[in-house]
Amino acid sequence: MTSPSPDLDLSPTIGDEVRKTTCYMCACRCGINVHLKEGVVKYIEGNRDHPVNQGVLCAKGSAGIKQHTAPSRLRAPMRRVGPRGSNQFVEITWEEALQTAVDWLAPIRREDPKKLAFFTGRDQSQSFTSFWAQNFGTPNYAAHGGFCSVNMAAAGIYTMGGAFWEFGQPDWDRTKMFVLFGVAEDHDSNPIKIGIGKLKARGARVVGVNPIRSGYNAVADDWIGITPGTDGLLILALIHELLKAGRVDFDYLARWTNAPLLLDADGLFLRDDDGKTLVRDKATGDLVPFDQAGVTPDLGAQVTLDGHLHTTAFQAMVERYLDPQYAPEAVADRCGVSADQIKRLAADLAHVAFDQAIEIKQSWTDFRGETHTTMVGRPVSMHAMRGISAHANGFQTARALHILQILLGTVEVPGGFRFKPPYPKPVEAHPAPHCKSEPDCTLNGPHLGFPRGPEDLALDENGNPARIDKAFSWENPMSVHGLMHMVISNAHAGDPYKIDTLFFYMANMAWNSSMNTSAVIEMLTDVDKDTGDYVIPKIIYSDSYSSEMVAYADLILPDTTYLERHDCISLLDRPICEAEAAADAIRWPVVEPDRDVRGFQSTLVDLGTRLSLPGFTNPDGSAKYRDYGDYMVKHERRPGIGPLMGFRGNGDAVGRGAPNPDQLDRYIENGGFFVHHVPQEAQFYKPWNQAYQNWAVDLGLYDNPQPYLFNIYSEHMRRFQRAAEGHGDHQPPDHLRDRLKTVLDPLPFWYEPDGSSDPTEYPIHALTQRPMAMYHSWGSQNAWLRQIHGDNPLYIPQQVWDEHGFQDGDWAEVTSPHGTITVPVALQAALNGQTVWTWNAIGKRKGTWGLDTGAPEATKGFLLNHLIHELLPPKGDGLRWANSDPITGQAAWFDLRVKIEKVAAPLGHASQPQFPTLARS
Amino acid sequence: MTTLPPPSTKKLGLVIDLDTCVGCHACVVACKGWNDQGYGAPLADVDPYGSEPWGTFLNRVHSYEVTPDDGGAAQTVHFPKSCLHCEDAPCVTVCPTGASYKRAEDGIVLVNEDHCIGCGLCAWACPYGAREMDPTAKVMKKCTLCVDRIYNENLPEEDRQPACVRTCPAGARHFGDLGDPESDVSRLVADRGGMDLMPEQGTRPVNQYLPPRLKDQGGGCAPMVPMGDAKPTGFLAWLDKALDAMPGGPS
Amino acid sequence: MHPAPSVILFTTLSGLGFGMLFWLGLGFPSVTGWVAFIFFAIAYLLSVGGLIASTTHLGHPERAWRAFSQWRSSWLSREGCAAVAALLLMALHGAGLVFIGTHWGLAGALGALLSLATVFTTSMIYTQLKSVPRWNQPSTPVLFLSLSLGGGALLTGQIPAAALLLAVAGTTQLWHWHTGDSALASSGTTAETATGLGTIGKVRHMAPPHTGPNYLLKEMVHVVARKHAQKLRVIGFTTMIALPLLLLILFPASHGLAAIAILTHLTGVLTTRWLFFAEAEHVVGIYYGAR
Numbered sequence A: 001m002t003s004p005s006p007d008l009d010l011s012p013t014i015g016d017e018v019r020k021t022t023c024y025m026c027a028c029r030c031g032i033n034v035h036l037k038e039g040v041v042k043y044i045e046g047n048r049d050h051p052v053n054q055g056v057l058c059a060k061g062s063a064g065i066k067q068h069t070a071p072s073r074l075r076a077p078m079r080r081v082g083p084r085g086s087n088q089f090v091e092i093t094w095e096e097a098l099q100t101a102v103d104w105l106a107p108i109r110r111e112d113p114k115k116l117a118f119f120t121g122r123d124q125s126q127s128f129t130s131f132w133a134q135n136f137g138t139p140n141y142a143a144h145g146g147f148c149s150v151n152m153a154a155a156g157i158y159t160m161g162g163a164f165w166e167f168g169q170p171d172w173d174r175t176k177m178f179v180l181f182g183v184a185e186d187h188d189s190n191p192i193k194i195g196i197g198k199l200k201a202r203g204a205r206v207v208g209v210n211p212i213r214s215g216y217n218a219v220a221d222d223w224i225g226i227t228p229g230t231d232g233l234l235i236l237a238l239i240h241e242l243l244k245a246g247r248v249d250f251d252y253l254a255r256w257t258n259a260p261l262l263l264d265a266d267g268l269f270l271r272d273d274d275g276k277t278l279v280r281d282k283a284t285g286d287l288v289p290f291d292q293a294g295v296t297p298d299l300g301a302q303v304t305l306d307g308h309l310h311t312t313a314f315q316a317m318v319e320r321y322l323d324p325q326y327a328p329e330a331v332a333d334r335c336g337v338s339a340d341q342i343k344r345l346a347a348d349l350a351h352v353a354f355d356q357a358i359e360i361k362q363s364w365t366d367f368r369g370e371t372h373t374t375m376v377g378r379p380v381s382m383h384a385m386r387g388i389s390a391h392a393n394g395f396q397t398a399r400a401l402h403i404l405q406i407l408l409g410t411v412e413v414p415g416g417f418r419f420k421p422p423y424p425k426p427v428e429a430h431p432a433p434h435c436k437s438e439p440d441c442t443l444n445g446p447h448l449g450f451p452r453g454p455e456d457l458a459l460d461e462n463g464n465p466a467r468i469d470k471a472f473s474w475e476n477p478m479s480v481h482g483l484m485h486m487v488i489s490n491a492h493a494g495d496p497y498k499i500d501t502l503f504f505y506m507a508n509m510a511w512n513s514s515m516n517t518s519a520v521i522e523m524l525t526d527v528d529k530d531t532g533d534y535v536i537p538k539i540i541y542s543d544s545y546s547s548e549m550v551a552y553a554d555l556i557l558p559d560t561t562y563l564e565r566h567d568c569i570s571l572l573d574r575p576i577c578e579a580e581a582a583a584d585a586i587r588w589p590v591v592e593p594d595r596d597v598r599g600f601q602s603t604l605v606d607l608g609t610r611l612s613l614p615g616f617t618n619p620d621g622s623a624k625y626r627d628y629g630d631y632m633v634k635h636e637r638r639p640g641i642g643p644l645m646g647f648r649g650n651g652d653a654v655g656r657g658a659p660n661p662d663q664l665d666r667y668i669e670n671g672g673f674f675v676h677h678v679p680q681e682a683q684f685y686k687p688w689n690q691a692y693q694n695w696a697v698d699l700g701l702y703d704n705p706q707p708y709l710f711n712i713y714s715e716h717m718r719r720f721q722r723a724a725e726g727h728g729d730h731q732p733p734d735h736l737r738d739r740l741k742t743v744l745d746p747l748p749f750w751y752e753p754d755g756s757s758d759p760t761e762y763p764i765h766a767l768t769q770r771p772m773a774m775y776h777s778w779g780s781q782n783a784w785l786r787q788i789h790g791d792n793p794l795y796i797p798q799q800v801w802d803e804h805g806f807q808d809g810d811w812a813e814v815t816s817p818h819g820t821i822t823v824p825v826a827l828q829a830a831l832n833g834q835t836v837w838t839w840n841a842i843g844k845r846k847g848t849w850g851l852d853t854g855a856p857e858a859t860k861g862f863l864l865n866h867l868i869h870e871l872l873p874p875k876g877d878g879l880r881w882a883n884s885d886p887i888t889g890q891a892a893w894f895d896l897r898v899k900i901e902k903v904a905a906p907l908g909h910a911s912q913p914q915f916p917t918l919a920r921s
Numbered sequence B: 001m002t003t004l005p006p007p008s009t010k011k012l013g014l015v016i017d018l019d020t021c022v023g024c025h026a027c028v029v030a031c032k033g034w035n036d037q038g039y040g041a042p043l044a045d046v047d048p049y050g051s052e053p054w055g056t057f058l059n060r061v062h063s064y065e066v067t068p069d070d071g072g073a074a075q076t077v078h079f080p081k082s083c084l085h086c087e088d089a090p091c092v093t094v095c096p097t098g099a100s101y102k103r104a105e106d107g108i109v110l111v112n113e114d115h116c117i118g119c120g121l122c123a124w125a126c127p128y129g130a131r132e133m134d135p136t137a138k139v140m141k142k143c144t145l146c147v148d149r150i151y152n153e154n155l156p157e158e159d160r161q162p163a164c165v166r167t168c169p170a171g172a173r174h175f176g177d178l179g180d181p182e183s184d185v186s187r188l189v190a191d192r193g194g195m196d197l198m199p200e201q202g203t204r205p206v207n208q209y210l211p212p213r214l215k216d217q218g219g220g221c222a223p224m225v226p227m228g229d230a231k232p233t234g235f236l237a238w239l240d241k242a243l244d245a246m247p248g249g250p251s
Numbered sequence C: 001m002h003p004a005p006s007v008i009l010f011t012t013l014s015g016l017g018f019g020m021l022f023w024l025g026l027g028f029p030s031v032t033g034w035v036a037f038i039f040f041a042i043a044y045l046l047s048v049g050g051l052i053a054s055t056t057h058l059g060h061p062e063r064a065w066r067a068f069s070q071w072r073s074s075w076l077s078r079e080g081c082a083a084v085a086a087l088l089l090m091a092l093h094g095a096g097l098v099f100i101g102t103h104w105g106l107a108g109a110l111g112a113l114l115s116l117a118t119v120f121t122t123s124m125i126y127t128q129l130k131s132v133p134r135w136n137q138p139s140t141p142v143l144f145l146s147l148s149l150g151g152g153a154l155l156t157g158q159i160p161a162a163a164l165l166l167a168v169a170g171t172t173q174l175w176h177w178h179t180g181d182s183a184l185a186s187s188g189t190t191a192e193t194a195t196g197l198g199t200i201g202k203v204r205h206m207a208p209p210h211t212g213p214n215y216l217l218k219e220m221v222h223v224v225a226r227k228h229a230q231k232l233r234v235i236g237f238t239t240m241i242a243l244p245l246l247l248l249i250l251f252p253a254s255h256g257l258a259a260i261a262i263l264t265h266l267t268g269v270l271t272t273r274w275l276f277f278a279e280a281e282h283v284v285g286i287y288y289g290a291r
């Protein structure tokens, strides 16, 4: 007897409705189809029409359903009742919560707005939150970029008017060789995977430069297991090789970069009376403005004026990098990469760029008016992220990398690296920083911007930092994203001044986003002995979940999950464009919250109205916006330009147009997003392409064409460097002079990122990587994801493993100049021999995230953050230098060096240190 | 039924590209999400917020390290694994109830959960660890090849493929008919040297794995020859030489 | 493999029970009436008790009846069929002995054969699994059969037969351990074949797919310390074979010592059965880096 194949229902239905919105299990912002059954979320899949993910979803995205139902979700506004850090709260009404906030904030605004510090973490509404902060009038606003990857953003924009991060992408369809520096995952999670998949399908070559061979680097055809912090050396050696062989794109350099610009005696560019930089025209020999029609800039120009010989930026660069100190042989040992491998890589790059060049039959016209019949492409592309940027030499290393790309002529060309709108956008098209704060007034302009020179620093009349995070001060003059990681310690120290209220949004500052976590916790709970008050008097925090940070706030404004609110993924902010199209998107409440929580942006709108902030109230005092959804539709940044570009005016206008009350409905009908394509002739050479410039103006990205040259030589940096040399009215304090003179070199160079921890005592580099299936701290509350990454070992390379006689299941004590942790270890052979690493942010504090106190994340899991201090150990000069890039203030997470010892497993196999359990609120 | 049907001409299965898989676990969770609400009982999660969370997954991604015999650098290989829908499926023949069966029409190996007694023998018989007894429903769970998607007339045509394939961001998973030598998947297997896992077990898996391409070979270029006397000084001479050497003599 | 008490009890007890039934079916000892009843009761307690124990590891025992359907391909199904047939036939045979004092020779012989077949099918459930090389060897059925027959002989007082069969079982057990210890290695299944990556080089498991446990790990990846296993083998072999054999040879007529022999034998079988499972390496362990 056999039982027959049963009848299967091969065509079951999933739910009764599909609602399309935007994922927010991470900042990649993919489109999702949320399947509902009787109003309950049943299944989430990728939206095939969406420009970001084209239907795919990552592990986190597919686990959204478990985030949305996690027991850790906050339920209602809360007021602290126990001491700070005790996690004792009572739930209160929204009316009480908002009134409390107003009671705290209104007097600050009336008397001294800078006493409010408002900093935001992982949010994607910075154009809105900064607008609110500007209206409030405090200079103390920034998002989290300073501890994230500002080096990448700043170096990109200062060098070529656009950056890696998610602001650009390789030309995945055409590139033949892709070199990836220091990336485990990046913000563009799915697009990078889709792209690598395309390369693999075509059999194109992927080179991974990374101390760790996993993830993207596991599929790389060639792995360069570089020693952390030395990429600058490697890149400059590649440049040396290319220059020595004369294999660089001279035509590209002459036309599109500042290489042919002539330098004056001060190292600034020669300019005409209109302030236009000058080149020598090869045809006529005349000195002419760089953008003059018909000019052929001469890279080798040498012009004597008033007895001074002026040479080009190119000459300065070539002379520097031909120096034998940049020869592969000279850097190989420090990089942990053989000279032969460096030379072959250089040769491969040149070969693919020049001998395998491609061409698209598409004519286009450049900003000098010359029409080109084809688009020539150099099919080498590169991408880099925090492996480059999270070092104290990251800015210069990132600049070096961009210069390598530019020398190969591979930026904004077919097969190369391409910008996504609203980039390209030169420094000159960005605002400078603003910090002028007065009682009862809005700030004098946007907080963050790109300083062009010392005069743009955010300093008060006495030359002291105007901002609580000391961004745009001489300590880190080009800190274009602010320095959120310095806010708590500065506020605690009252340096440069005391503040009253700390307002954080979506940042787990009491745990994984801070260096030196236990000291931060102490600062947050420290009491002033004289007044009996907390040293940081008031803390307001908005989170959606029971994070570690919640326990350290006085007032909690609970946010919804991403399926329950409006959000705006705007061109004014960090949009979701592709190289081929501008795109923006929304989130909307596909389900209503079942708790007493509100979308935080709507809460801010409400607060703005209650505080009568000008941007939020009509002249009669009534509310300008009902809620954030209303703001998304009605707000105009400049006339006709609002948060969303699609369906403006009568519904047909794109980019520019009057607010359209039906806009959100139209977005929803369209799948939650809007795409506007870049015309064919505008697809490449965007910074110099008239068609692109005009398209961008039409769309409202800027108001007139902004063609510009790439900055091989950074005049902006030279201006700061000159000040350090003693020129000009704006002078740095003396103790910073030498450092500024050195690091603000207008041509990239390499310096040892951390000169302070003794390399013989602490010989091993310690890194973290993002797990693809986890997002920082918040994946752990997810029932599915935490089964994948419930704890984290420290991976150790073979040599170190053998040296210490480690075995599976062993534990190690890991010590930095700052602290010690005891953690489980595991072997990884495909790892740079001087490097250990672990997954980022898996370790949790007991009692948080809705997890049992025995959760492996809280017992076995651990953070490296306990080993990292925001200040470097004393060097004996009486100063404490920051553990950050001296140019941008980027937190130097990856400069950590440690020593390792094998130890017995701690009691209960609990990693050390353990913190007291946070009692459940 | 428990005896294997005569070999079908249609052999549906997956082709997994180990040269492309970045180990992101997207397929793992997409599979969980789909099957939690689809075929048969939901997939259990035991102690989901507790000290030992564990549950049923029909697809898991392992990570291995391979050290080449010639002493080259070690390699990391991310390795997804789900049911291979074997042609000689021992998990089917051992089943006492007939709950475990291989479909005659397309070779998909399934469990009829209504008939499964939860004895676990099929999981023992599977050398690949592709079957998991659900701790809550107490029936055997395994990859269904998304049989409730691939023929699903309520899904748009383009979505009639397994959830894990649809979601794989890198495109490392391919679905198709391995019985048809002309199919895309069969061609991929032929071109890239697709392989059986544990061939010595005699299960004749339908799913195929594409091996990683040869690594760490470089792009094949020899180091470049420096131009004569490229020195930091003598910029103009350097430039002249370089420009002369460039084909088409640029500006 | 996870040494689940239910399967250890099942194979041990029902092995002994069907072993007893084998001897009873053939008329050894030739008993009737009350004495027969007691012998049969013990045999049924053991065999049925074992079968019941086995159902406790089923997720859905209420559907167990379905397990009789697949005898054409499934050893587990065959075992169920054989067991039921054996038990039914032996019940008939037993009833004849107990109630009317007749020995229906054919029924008894057939019942004995079916009892033997039951034990054989049980052994084949394990033997057939290529995925568990330690079990997948000819000595497995021999071991099960010799232990069942030897234990049955012991329980039915067939001293010379018991002694002989225990000697055979002991030899087989040593053989089973000997070949078992190298079975995984000689199965040809390695991390290299499991991943297909052997053409590149040596394969090492680096990270598990999930940090948490799963069914496969709980069920199939059980690692016994070698030292521990060695000790248990000595204890198991001594109590299962050496001691009973010694007692049988030295005191062939003592009923009291026979009872002790039975008890030590039972302890021994339970011990070696625990090892039978605990030491068995499922090849899936290779995927998880378990050695």
Ligand SMILES: Nc1nc2c(c(=O)[nH]1)N[C@H]1C(S)=C(S)[C@@H](COP(=O)(O)OP(=O)(O)OC[C@H]3O[C@@H](n4cnc5c(=O)[nH]c(N)nc54)[C@H](O)[C@@H]3O)O[C@H]1N2
Pocket (backbone or CB within 6 Å): A121, A122, A144, A147, A148, A149, A505, A506, A507, A508, A509, A512, A513, A514, A542, A543, A544, A545, A546, A547, A548, A549, A559, A560, A561, A562, A600, A768, A769, A775, A776, A777, A778, A840, A841, A864, A865, A893
């Ligand atoms: N050792 C080490 N430390 C690091 C890094 C590293 O590489 N190594 N990386 C650094 C980097 S680059 C970054 S960006 C930081 C990231 O650090 P954080 O920005 O702090 O990131 P999360 O841990 O994701 O914390 C964000 C908080 O937002 C909350 N949240 C989540 N969703 C919502 C929502 O919808 N609304 C609201 N209101 N809140 C929400 C979460 O519950 C969590 O408390 O970590 C830094 N720390």
Ligand SMILES: Nc1nc2c(c(=O)[nH]1)N[C@H]1C(S)=C(S)[C@@H](COP(=O)(O)OP(=O)(O)OC[C@H]3O[C@@H](n4cnc5c(=O)[nH]c(N)nc54)[C@H](O)[C@@H]3O)O[C@H]1N2
Pocket (backbone or CB within 6 Å): A026, A148, A149, A181, A182, A183, A184, A185, A186, A187, A188, A189, A209, A210, A211, A212, A226, A227, A228, A229, A230, A231, A384, A385, A386, A387, A388, A391, A767, A768, A769, A770, A771, A772, A773, A774, A775, A776, A894
């Ligand atoms: N799944 C997931 N995605 C995320 C996040 C997440 O938490 N989870 N976080 C998001 C955030 S906030 C950010 S900032 C991005 C960051 O994205 P990534 O830049 O990919 O960040 P990390 O994971 O820190 O990876 C840094 C990589 O650099 C390597 N590395 C470290 N030092 C060096 C070095 O000196 N040289 C080289 N060449 N490599 C080095 C490390 O080995 C690691 O692979 O990811 C975003 N995307």
Ligand code: SF4
Pocket (backbone or CB within 6 Å): A023, A024, A025, A026, A027, A028, A029, A030, A053, A056, A057, A058, A059, A060, A061, A062, A189, A190
């Ligand atoms: S990458 Fe993943 S988590 Fe991030 S938005 Fe996309 S699907 Fe969501």
Ligand code: SF4
Pocket (backbone or CB within 6 Å): B020, B021, B022, B023, B024, B025, B026, B027, B028, B061, B078, B080, B167, B168, B169, B170, B171, B172, B173
């Ligand atoms: S989704 Fe694709 S790339 Fe990611 S682990 Fe699965 S097969 Fe690999």
Ligand code: SF4
Pocket (backbone or CB within 6 Å): B082, B083, B084, B085, B086, B089, B090, B091, B092, B109, B125, B126, B127, B128, B129, B130, B131, B142, B203
């Ligand atoms: S992989 Fe395992 S479960 Fe799937 S058909 Fe083969 S033997 Fe059966």
Ligand code: SF4
Pocket (backbone or CB within 6 Å): B094, B095, B096, B097, B098, B099, B100, B111, B115, B116, B117, B118, B119, B120, B121, B122, B123, B139, B140
């Ligand atoms: S667990 Fe279910 S499917 Fe597997 S062998 Fe037993 S009855 Fe058959």
Ligand code: SF4
Pocket (backbone or CB within 6 Å): B030, B031, B032, B034, B035, B058, B059, B082, B083, B142, B143, B144, B145, B146, B162, B163, B164, B165
């Ligand atoms: S085919 Fe379907 S059931 Fe099988 S692994 Fe993929 S998603 Fe899971």
Ligand SMILES: [Mo]
Pocket (backbone or CB within 6 Å): A147, A148, A149
């Ligand atoms: Mo970040």
